[in-house]
Amino acid sequence: MANSYDIIVIGSGPGGYVTAIRAAQLGFKTAIIERSHLGGICLNWGCIPTKALLRSAEIYHYFQHAKDYGLSADNVRFDAKAVVERSRGVSKQLNTGVGFLLKKNKVDVIWGEATIDAPGSITISATPDAPKGALGGGTYKAKHIIIATGARPRVLPGLEPDKKLVWTYFEAMVPPAIPKSLLVVGSGAIGIEFASFYRTMGAEVTVVEVLPQILPAEDAEIADLARKRFEKQGIKVLTGTKVTKLDKGADSVTATLETPKGPQTITVDRVISAVGVVGNIENLGLEKLGVKTDRGTIVTDGLGRTNVPGIYAIGDVAGPPMLAHKAEHEGTLTVEAIKGLPVHALEKTRIPGCTYCHPQIASVGLTEAKAKEAGYDIRVGRFPFVGNGKAIALGEPEGLVKTIFEKSTGRLLGAHLIGAEVTELIQGFVIALNLETTEQELIDAVFPHPTLSETIHESVLDAYGRAIHI
Structure with a gap:
């Protein structure tokens, strides 16, 4: 059957496309389903474009400190639009590369949104983003279905993004201009990277963290050193602090903060909500199938297997650590286990974490x-x-x-x-x-x-x- 495969992967982020390519290498007839853009969030709106922005900020920083190296650079300035365009160009180049790799490895790309009707059967609803003549809507069969739908920004009550004054990382990556002042809510890797970028580009930045330590996943000694460096750069850091209210003006936001020293307010041009991510588990048909989930992610056994035979999950949607390299490795292990190769469950304590701030x-x-x-x-x-x-x-x-x-x-x-x-x-x-x-x-x-x-x-x-x- 034309619409029948050994393995279908839902989602073409780093976990999904790597999984599909490895499956094809192992001899499986493979397809991948994508609703909007190859490469997923990481390549298009996460890991890669943020590093391009941070690289521009790094070079700008070196220009500003040219005299420290015996050099002279006068009238140093930046073009925010050009900085963003470079970042988007890097993503576009890699997006095209993913398409080439999938074609090279004979992985079929199906465009649309997937619903799993039963183990082995998927219905695809066509989306307007599908390229002309591409595979799209219909019913597809697969012996093994691997969910790699990733995650999206977590939204907290009272911190709902509006794309103008309150941003998630999507809006923070494509600012029409660098705001003069910025409040970053959350001090994990995403929040700290944006705080570092915008501070280097001249914004007054305040970081708010509800826990007593910034970078909560890091060693306390390293986090303390990082805080001192950030504060030396002019970033204001408030730990043990919670945002209780946002009052929006025409072009600014006043945040009410609950701090260890009592309530206070701060008015800024923009707010970035960086309070984590949540897995994309909705509208896949998981409840009907009885696939076990926990706190917004799919429960697996370490080799991608869910409690329902023939259905697997990898990457962010399968739980922390929510990192691209974890997704890639997890997906590879999953298809190798399906093939019957000798593999062992992913050892999560050996997965590195990186934050690309300065x-x-x-x-x-x-x-x-x-x-x-x-x-x-x-x-x-x-x-x-x-x-x-x-x-x-x-x-x-x-x-x-x-x-x-x-x-x-x-x-x-x-x-x-x-x-x-x-x-x-x-x-x-x-x-x-x-x-x-x-x-x-x-x-x-x-x-x-x-x-x-x-x-x-x-x-x-x-x-x-x-x-x-x-």
Whole structure:
């Protein structure tokens, strides 16, 4: 049958398209369903375009500090429209690339919205975004249906976005102009990245976090260092604070805040709501099928399998951590398990997290607090960037690498970094964790000089009383 497949993937974000390509590589007749744009939120409205914006901000920052490098750059300014256009252009290029990869791997793309009628059967409602002549509405059959529908911004009562004064990340990525003042509600990766971008571009930024620590998922020591750096840059940070009311004016918003010191108000041009995301589980037919969900996401067994045979879920819609690279790996494991290959469930503690603010933040494994909670007797190593020659030469001496080991075995439990390019450095620790590395392998490894990677080595040495450059 023309409309019959081995595997159909619903959603073409990073998890979905990677899953479909891997399925095709394994010999499955594969199709992917998309309602609006290939590449999903990450490529079109998340990971990729925000990094393009942050890159523009980074270069603008260096222009502003040219004299620190013995250079001169006069009358430095930016064009907000051009900055946004560059970001959208990067997304468009990668969007086109996803289409090419799917075609290359002979994955059929079906345009429309999917409803699962029963295990093995999907009805597609056509959407106006479908390219001319593309596969669209109808009934399709598949032995295995993989849900990869991603997530959307969480909306809290009283913080409903209106696309003009109160933004989600969608509007924050395409501002018609840089607002003079901004309130960011939520200090996770999304909130902090936008706070960093807009502050660098000249906005007065206030970040509000209901918990006592910004970047709540990060190690407390790293989060504290980040807060000090942000405040030094002029970002106002309010922790233990809740937004209780928004009063909208013609072109501004007055927020009422409940702070540890009592209520206060702040008036800003725009508000960004960055209070997390929620899985796209609606209108898929899951309730009728009895697919188990929990707190807005689909419950799976670690290999993508739901409680209903033949139906799987991967990525954001399958629960935290809601990261593109987790979705990709989870999807790959799922189709390899379907194929019967020897795979094991995803080890979520080995998934790195990265925040692309200035300074960058990256981590993997257990925080110091979580390691102690788990009952480990630990050794902790720290190495500051100020002791690293490459960091000083780059003009980026403010940073820290922190490593955590089990004392009795030397097993690496976690690593937490803040500073220049740590989103690239973290992969060394990810590989070490996957290889179940002890301190001895890291100590014996030869790190090139001069590089920022030497901070990894020195942090391990410090955990065992052997650091050289501090």
